[in-house]
Amino acid sequence: MSRIRHEAPVSKEVIMLQGISIKNLSFSYDNDRLILKDINMEVYAGEFVCLLGQSGCGKSTFLRLLMGLETPTAGEILLNDQPIKGPSLDRGVVFQDYSLFPWMTAGDNIMLALQQRFPQRKKKELKQLAVDKLKDVGLDSSVYIKLPKELSGGMNQRCAIAQAFSMDPSILLMDEPFGALDAITRARLQDLVLELWSKQTSKKTVFFVTHDVDEAILLANRIVVLGQSPSTVIYEDHISEEKRPTRENQFKDPEVLRRRNELILQINNDVVSRIS
Numbered sequence: 001m002s003r004i005r006h007e008a009p010v011s012k013e014v015i016m017l018q019g020i021s022i023k024n025l026s027f028s029y030d031n032d033r034l035i036l037k038d039i040n041m042e043v044y045a046g047e048f049v050c051l052l053g054q055s056g057c058g059k060s061t062f063l064r065l066l067m068g069l070e071t072p073t074a075g076e077i078l079l080n081d082q083p084i085k086g087p088s089l090d091r092g093v094v095f096q097d098y099s100l101f102p103w104m105t106a107g108d109n110i111m112l113a114l115q116q117r118f119p120q121r122k123k124k125e126l127k128q129l130a131v132d133k134l135k136d137v138g139l140d141s142s143v144y145i146k147l148p149k150e151l152s153g154g155m156n157q158r159c160a161i162a163q164a165f166s167m168d169p170s171i172l173l174m175d176e177p178f179g180a181l182d183a184i185t186r187a188r189l190q191d192l193v194l195e196l197w198s199k200q201t202s203k204k205t206v207f208f209v210t211h212d213v214d215e216a217i218l219l220a221n222r223i224v225v226l227g228q229s230p231s232t233v234i235y236e237d238h239i240s241e242e243k244r245p246t247r248e249n250q251f252k253d254p255e256v257l258r259r260r261n262e263l264i265l266q267i268n269n270d271v272v273s274r275i276s
């Protein structure tokens with residue numbers, strides 16, 4: 001079965017779209033305590049997947065495995081049928097904090113990523129690309145020379161998103177990127193990520209970690225819920241692009257409310273079964 005659903009990208013520099021196949025994945029940091037247990041999942045190229053689970057259940061660990069920073073204790077993770085061997089420029093990452101080097105300006109942070117990704121291109125050309133990417137995330141060129149500490153949390157995350165998208169990775173890994181932001185900034189950035197993702201001619205596969213049910217409902221084509229440690233997939237919901245909830249109907253549409261209730265119920269059942 002092919003996991004490639006979209007047309008091949010036009011630019012030679014765009015790496016082929018990639019699906020992720022996770023087979024019987026278990027992971028332990030110290031061979032003592034399993035963090036992830038027997039996880040099976042297919043992520044199709046171009047899908048927006050939200051990984052939902054409580055604090056400490058192993059979501060960041062899961063992303064570290066996808067980044068190639070950890071190796072499965074058992075099972076495997078395949079990208080286009082090849083096991084992950086380590087970090088790669090075809091997987092962009094946005095964290096809640098520390099996505100940017102604090103000693104470098106926003107522009108230099110983006111340039112650093114661009115120069116790694118496109119070493120054959122001229123510096124002047126890349127600088128223009130960095131400015132364009134800042135514009136794409138709603139920031140003007142004055143931000144280019146600002147240090148992260150001179151920018152608000154929301155602006156920092158906009159820069160981190162600009163950096164991740166500027167590298168044109170086929171897979172974007174996001175670890176609670178809006179977890180530290182106020183509700184309005186968070187809503188704006190959720191809309192921004194969806195807009196950037198959906199306007200690509202060849203959509204990136206996004207793996208977005210959150211503990212927020214409503215964030216997952218708004219963003220995902222597929223929601224995967226991890227239970228408590230050792231975590232495994234306790235529930236999955238697939239939302240077709242045509243039925244994607246909007247900010248307007250999110251708390252009104254009976255179908256969206258049913259999905260929301262079911263998600264909360266599944267998480268609650270897991271909690272109850274563990275503490276009783």
Ligand SMILES: Nc1ncnc2c1ncn2[C@@H]1O[C@H](COP(=O)(O)OP(=O)(O)O)[C@@H](O)[C@H]1O
Nearest residue numbers: 029035053054055056057058059060061062229
């Ligand atoms: N580097 C590490 N070494 C040992 N244990 C770790 C390490 N990182 C995380 N853990 C443990 O793994 C479990 C899952 O952590 P994490 O993946 O950060 O969860 P989440 O992101 O869902 O909050 C926690 O019990 C945490 O203490």
Ligand SMILES: [Mg+2]
Nearest residue numbers: 059060061175
């Ligand atoms: Mg985490």
